Amino acid sequence: MTSTTERTGKVDGRRKAAAARRRAREAQIIAATRELFDAKGVRDVQIEEIASAVGINRAIVYRHFTGKEELFALTLVGYLDELRETVQAASADAESPRDALAAMVGAFVDYGVAHPAFVDCAQALMVRPGDELLDEISEGALFRLGRGITSCLTIFSDTLARGVEEGAFALDDDPVLLANTLYASGLGALQLARLGILVHESAPGVPTVGQISPEQVRRYLVTSALALVTPAPRSA
Structure with a gap:
């Protein structure tokens, strides 16, 4: 049988992995935004372009940023x-x-x-x-x-x-x-x-x-x- 300690450890591990993936995705979105800003200027960049540059849809961008x-x-x-x-x-x-x-x-x-x-x-x-x-x-x-x-x-x-x-x-x-x-x-x-x-x-x-x-x-x-x-x- 799996002990409580082992179950807790697995849950904590999954949470840490999910948090790491979230941070990596946020960094990826910010990097894409910076690249577009430098190339096109701030005013001409839309969320759809940022999402496309990362290979995601705009809804995912809004999951990471308000x-x-x-x-x-x-x-x-x-x-x-x-x-x-x-x-x-x-x-x-x-x-x-x-x-x-x-x-x-x-x-x-x-x-x-x-x-x-x-x-x-x-x-x-x-x-x-x-x-x-x-x-x-x-x-x-x-x-x-x-x-x-x-x-x-x-x-x-x-x-x-x-x-x-x-x-x-x-x-x-x-x-x-x-x-x-x-x-x-x-x-x-x-x-x-x-x-x-x-x-x-x-x-x-x-x-x-x-x-x-x-x-x-x-x-x-x-x-x-x-x-x-x-x-x-x-x-x-």
């Missing part, structure tokens, strides 16, 4: 993991907090220009009200997304805090707030870099369109970030 927003959020986590490594590598050899901040902001822009789907994915989630995201994305997915974002922002906020401690930076606000602001404004500026156009007045009331390059956007963001933390000159 909806398109959750799938986008977890795909964004992959981009954020890469961004964190890129930013860390860029600032690794910096000799001062100022050099580190400039390198990190530059690396952020370079990554966003190279991965436009990252910008689209991040912006698509940022424009949604927080209460809607809480309703549409599971707690586990939100935790993973939050961890992905904070892992990047902490590099910035730690550098800002170190700069304040060393007297290199002067901040009117909390380093965490500034780090979040740099992230959000950086995403907007990356959209400008993609469009490549500036709108201004050639004469009062007469709009005209000019051009702007990703490199110009990069220089502007680096210069702006450094200006925000530069101590005011002392009066004589």
Whole structure:
């Protein structure tokens, strides 16, 4: 006869195997989503295409994710993991907090220009009200997304805090707030870099369109970030 312990062990084994298969399928779906995002852009990708790329139907996708927003959020986590490594590598050899901040902001822009789907994915989630995201994305997915974002922002906020401690930076606000602001404004500026156009007045009331390059956007963001933390000159 099979003992209770043996039966329990078999049940536990089947559960673990089922959980492993589920994780593998989720990873497969997220990988397919990322590949389609990079190839086509976020706006043009439909759930049916993702399912087809994996060799399943859309109903199975929805067994693993609460909806398109959750799938986008977890795909964004992959981009954020890469961004964190890129930013860390860029600032690794910096000799001062100022050099580190400039390198990190530059690396952020370079990554966003190279991965436009990252910008689209991040912006698509940022424009949604927080209460809607809480309703549409599971707690586990939100935790993973939050961890992905904070892992990047902490590099910035730690550098800002170190700069304040060393007297290199002067901040009117909390380093965490500034780090979040740099992230959000950086995403907007990356959209400008993609469009490549500036709108201004050639004469009062007469709009005209000019051009702007990703490199110009990069220089502007680096210069702006450094200006925000530069101590005011002392009066004589």
